Amino acid sequence: MTTMNDNLVEVRGLKFHFAQRAIFNDIDMNFQRGKVTTIMGPSGTGKTTLLRLIGGQLKPDQGSVVVDGLSVPELARKELYGLRKRMGMMFQSGALFTGISVFDNVAFPLREHTNLSEAMIRDLVLMKLQAVGLRGARDLMPAELSGGMARRVALARAVAMDPMMIMYDEPFTGQDPITVGVIMKLIRTINDSLGLTSIIVSHDVQEVSAISDYLYMISNGKVVGEGAPGELGDSSSRWVQQFMKGEPDGPVPFHYPAEEIERDFF
Amino acid sequence: MFNWFQYIGRSALLVFQRLGRAHLFLFRVLAAVPSLFAHFGLLVAEIYSVGVLSMLIIVVAGLSVGMVLGLQMYNTLVDFGAESTLGPVVALSLVRELGPVIAALLFAGRAGSALTAEIGLMKATEQLSGMEMMAVDPIKRIIAPRFVAGIISMPMLAAMFSAVGIWGGYFVGVGLLGVDDGAFWAQMQAKVDLFDDVLNGVIKSIIFGVAITWVAVFEGYDAVPTTEGVSRATTHTVVYASLIVLALDFILTALMFGEM
Secondary structure, X not given: OOOHHHEEEEEEEEEEEEOOEEEEEEEEEEXXXXXXXXXXXXXXXXXXXXXXXXXXXXXXXXXXXXXOOEEHHHOOHHHHHHHHXXXXXXXXXXXXXXXXXXXXXXXXXXXXXXXXXXXXXXXXXXXXXXXXXXXXXXXXXXXXXXXXXXXXXXXXXXXXXXXOEEEEEOOOOOOOHHHHHXXXXXXXXXXXXXXXXXXXXXXXXXXXXXXXXXXXXXXXXXXXXXXXXXXXXXXOOHHHHHHHXXXXXXXXXOOOOOOOHHHHHO | OHHHHHHHHHHHHHHHHXXXXXXXXXXXXXXXXXXXXXXXXXXXXXXXXXXXXXXXXXXXXXXXXXXXXXXXXXXXXXXHOOHHHHHHHHHHHHHHHHHHHHHHHHHHHHHHHHHHHHHHHHHXXXXXXXXXXXXXXXXXXXXXXXXXXXXXXXXXXXXXXXXXXXXXXXXXXXXXXXXXXXXXXXXXXXXXXXXHHHHHHHHHHHHHHHHHXXXXXXXXXXXXXXXXXXXXXXXHHHHHHHHHHHHHHHHHHHHHHOOO
């Protein structure tokens, strides 16, 4: 059980709908300081939406999202931007600026938000790129990077301002096993060495189980399971078991709802 | 029948909703314009992208239109023995109407569509979201420089179109068809008024620049972030901006040169 002060992010009674569809229906979550917490669930359950709610890009219909003691939906733009300077986010696509080099991408937040000299920025950027193993790729353009390299650059950019937390949107999707291994190692290492709080949304069970301290599972707008990776694997919930083991049929049915099969064939 | 009314009502509501969004967006962009003083380099880069890179099409089109104008006008004027007035006829046609309007239509097709596609793709590839999450306002960093660059570039391109067009008319009229060189320029100087003709043309092109760039940046920013959405937004920019230019041209011409 965690105390209030241990949680960097707290979500309480969150309700959110989009296009008349309920994405979240009264969910509570805690994201403990210094830990790697993962939100899992099938595609389309609103995992990315949750990150946008935490980052203040969307406002909830009801409930609260509190980050480091600040109620995100109630913040004015200036305060919200102040908070975001202390947050990093790695988008699924990397979201690198395609018109500028790897170096300039990582330097971007530093140039926007600090008055550091170019020499100092150069050193900081090269340190961040060194941490993700891409110091030698500083002069490449984003179009010249592989998907995995783009995510590593995005990670270097996300930590450029030494944030208190970092959010990862589907960091492993579509990557080869070596890249997945590299990103897994980076997430854990960066979290521990920089003393960050990490929030991952993913549906890659094995990968996140290996690096997460705590897992949440969401489906149909509800939290259907939570716990440490070991606890969740032993869960008695059939839904959680189906998801963790990747079973094709179960509480999440294989067949899309349809009328009786006899009516189509006989 | 009821469905039909429902459809009309819903469509009208969507149009007004979009117009409202476009105006709120414009106010946000205008509020962000002062921030450009701190990022002057961004504006210069966008003037290059929006304006300088549009010069080739403007110069080629201006020369072509001017030459055709010279040829057609000469054929008519010569019947009345008035070919010496070719200079003012070509110049007035260009600075009052053809320069601002055709340059604006070309600008919408070349720079407007590029702006929409660029901003729409930045949205589709989460670059705008990424910027917001880095506490950088995309309206200030991306939209405002492009908006102002469009407004600055448009009158310059229109002036360039008119100047090159007059050259084209001169080349055909004086160079090929034998109109008197001195008469061509002297009549033009006598008949073309700096304020009534040239300045009104410049005002027109500034207003066209505002309209086209507003449509272009809004369509990009408001695009559905998919391949199809960006493609549709780009088409919208060219169609809407062109129609707005033609409609505004009539209104402005009536106000500036009409006897109403």
